[in-house]
Amino acid sequence: MSRRETTKQETRQLILDAARKLFQKKGPELCTMRDIAREAGVSAASVVVHFKSKTALLEVALYEDIERNIAQAVTTMPRDAALLARLMHVAEVMYSFYDGNRELYRVLIRDTAFEAEGENPYLTRQLEGYLTFFGGMIEQEKERGIVRPEIDARIAAASFFSLYFSVLMEFLRTPHMTVNMALERLALCANQHLTGILTHEEMNDGRSA
Amino acid sequence: MSRRETTKQETRQLILDAARKLFQKKGPELCTMRDIAREAGVSAASVVVHFKSKTALLEVALYEDIERNIAQAVTTMPRDAALLARLMHVAEVMYSFYDGNRELYRVLIRDTAFEAEGENPYLTRQLEGYLTFFGGMIEQEKERGIVRPEIDARIAAASFFSLYFSVLMEFLRTPHMTVNMALERLALCANQHLTGILTHEEMNDGRSA
């Protein structure tokens, strides 16, 4: 790596470290680009040159940590537990993680999850990874005779994610909601999705729309 | 109403009209407070005095229209159709409405749905209204023997909303996704929630978490 390249990476790292520190400490809305630049010992313009925008910096600064937590949730997932228990394990790890600084992650998700397509590479990749992983898990459950064979595993995985994400949104917006309250709620929703809400007679009659 | 009060309301209405026009025309991000103020014939400061912030103005300017559409969706809802058909009817009306200006509603929802609790009175009220209405509908289906009696109707209504909202999010973020694609996807998810994904043997064994 050329000298030019190394100093560039050093500068980038200085900014990242400063951003992580100040985002955590003051929250992303109260901490300005100039604050971050000062902490890193560079100009505000340099921060923009390196990271394009404040939102993009927030994304880069935080998603690495999130990915680490997802990875940890996956590796510690009970291998032989039921589908719901495995989903709840991931949710517990992630909700607990976000609980460490709710305001920070509320702003992160707001500013990244609603960007137009292609503007949020991290999030998109994480979601795709989840769908593949959890969809594969559901496929396995089909083979074991636990999930019905006609079920679309990817749709099921996406549905579980929707439930997970909605509860997360409410959790991040609602200070008095504890991790356990969020988990209990998600368990109720996810369990309904597993077992359905119709009576068995209706299910047998049921036509897909 | 005193003279002071009437002129105040007139000014407020001028700003609202100007805001609706420009938000629709240029999108909420490209249209500035000064643009709106100029169009309304008042100062930018006046806009802030009347509506507190640009986001709050966006919310007031657009949610009335949204509420009108919800009301219309409810009144045109087929009374004797199945639960899924009724949900899909509401979704079709709303997705078609949002399709008229996706970028506008993407920004609106991003900026309001993720505000901290209490900062988004319209949204909160609409969601509460939906949960009551749809929850009541599910309760009726219990009495008719279509939905199982042990099902928590409010949790079911919230789950359907989660699915509806997640698909809406993807729809608003993804230009090449048509209304029909969104509806098809929602139908698949919602149908899974109605009928579950487990085999019948597993359902009978199934323990809630």
Place this chain on the structure above:
DNA sequence: TATCATATTTAAACATGTTTAATAAAAAAA
């Protein structure tokens, strides 16, 4: 080595949401 081209950094300027302090007009009080 000297020169040119390229990449990195930044000071200053800009755009825009919001606040402040002042003004003017209406209502209330005298």
Place this chain on the structure above:
DNA sequence: TTTTTTTATTAAACATGTTTAAATATGATA
């Protein structure tokens, strides 16, 4: 009516994310 208080309005200032144009440093080329 005159005076005082309250309120609606705004010009100017401010804060902050971002852009621009210039300067500086590095690598390539002669």
